Amino acid sequence: MSTDSLAGLTTPAGPAKRPFLEVKDLTVRFNTDDGVVKAVSGSSFAVERGKTLGIVGESGSGKSVTSLAVLGLHRTRSNATVSGEIWLDDKELVTASDEEVRKLRGGKMAMIFQDPLSAMHPYYTVGAQIVEAYRVHHKVSKKEARVRAIDMLARVGIPQPEKRFNEYGHQFSGGMRQRAMIAMALVNDPKLLIADEPTTALDVTVQAQILDLIRDLQQEFGSAVIMITHDLGVVAELADDVLVMYGGKVIERGPAADVFHEPQHPYTWGLLGSMPRLDRELRDRLTPVKGSPPSLINLPSGCAFHPRCPYAGRNGDRSFTETPELRGGVHAVACHLPAEDRQKIYEQEVAPNL
């Protein structure tokens, strides 16, 4: 893991200062009756304040598990083991006590979930839930918290916030509900905001509004944002850096512009190829990544992507026997193909079809 070079990725100040959030060699395992689920294996990344990291990958690639690990939400699951290091503002979280992490959760670091209908409690008003979130971290009266909550609802663009304060989640429209969710996450001015597919359940026009909102709020509060999504459009729109995950591992990492313009990993090529684009000539069909995501209990040997990789076997058995490491500087990739070959394949075979 070339984590040391990571500090230089976003901090020009040099390696002496730790990035605001630094995750090193994070590994998450779940013991189940069927076997050990290797949900995340040795993933490393960093985010600075005011920057946005996009994590992309298909379902089951370990995106959400990674973010829940940062928040320490696996601690309540007795079958989960988390190892590695998570540094938030020079504090290590994996070894910290439950109580220490709980105090950071919702305060210094907060999370926006997908599907706000099920993420909000059906029996409490939206206002009550925001007030509760505020009062866990601030010793204020209910009245003050109420003022703050209404202020937040107005800030995220909910009309008539005093009235909506007393309504329940099911009385909100999808977009308004996600705004309320964002208001709840931001009520304590978190320095790290994790958004887990915040726009998945929303229609396109509302998606754009929500993304704008997150960007505006990020600029206002200077927070670090981790945007988890399987929508590359969202990443292209918001992210400074991109992490591509596959089978619980980071397989490509780099500045968003590099990853989009010179993608290195065959899986990233596949993702880009399966993305509908209006700015290119219309093709008959999109090119999906063939095959299905790997089982996290029985990961394929060698490179987890080899059963679906059209280039596997180009250099002997390596793809089948040896797990590729994430190599490279600012723009790193975990692939057995030599850099020159990748360059050639991308230019000749992949790029013309994107």
Next chain:
Amino acid sequence: MLSYLIRRIVNAVITLLVVTMVTFGIFFAVPTITGSDPALLYIGKTADPASLEGIRTKLGLDDPIPVQYGKFLKGLVAGRDYANGADVTHCDAPCLGYSFKTEQEVTPLLISDIPVTLSLAIGAAILWVLFGVATGVLSALKRGTFLDRAAMTGALAGVSLPIYFTGQLALLIFIHELGWLPDAAYTPFLEDPAGWFTGLILPWVTLAFLFAATYARLTRANMLETLGEDYIRTARSKGLPERTVIGKHGLRAVLTPLVTVFGLDFGTLLAGAILTEQVFNLRGLGYQALTAIRQNDLPVILGVTLIAAIFIVVINLIVDLLYSVIDPRVRLG
């Protein structure tokens, strides 16, 4: 809301009417059709034909069945007179007739039974809800541990063991062997609260054990399901202490389905806990019902059935109204 309430009340009245009709039909009409004679039940087999005829006229047993039913309904609403020539007996509304056996008016008889049954049901309900829910929550949180298994085994025993076994056992141990408690008996609360309590504690515990078991299992299952919900993860992500996450966000969602079950159980129990009252010799509605059935005392059976139906209908209405308070997604209408 108001129109909903009115509609529900009208519905309840219709339900009760149907209940009286069916019960009346079974208990009064069937003997007439099959040739057995209610008048004989009333007066006994040794009666001479003249007094038998007199009873028949007085109770209106000569009338066609629909007329008898009409008179019964009128008696409920406005009271009625039983007349045989100059011999008139007035029965105030709500009149349920006279017991065939004791010749007492049924209504006051049953009303005097209600406090016993009510005391038994309320006391037991408080116990089983507290212990059932607490056990269920603990079991869910300690899922798979020894505590969970022990609690669920106990609950299985509670569900499986009949009252007449656990009740007798409790009587034997706590009253006869250890002598910790006086004989189970009903003392009116206002007369002697301590006596009321000590006289009922054993029936409460026995009855509660049966129900607590069901509630523990139900709570455990609901809690496990709820803990997997997204809003519980949200509550944790806000940094709430685990106590608040479980006790507030979790329990709130678990209680909703319990209210429905509780309404049904409690309503049924108010109609008389037949076995418990029998085992502990408490003269409540259930005891009365069993005695009446044994003695073929038709008016008392009819009366108990009607009161039972009223309790169940009313409790169901209350539960439905409560539901709109508990679950904001439910709109009445």
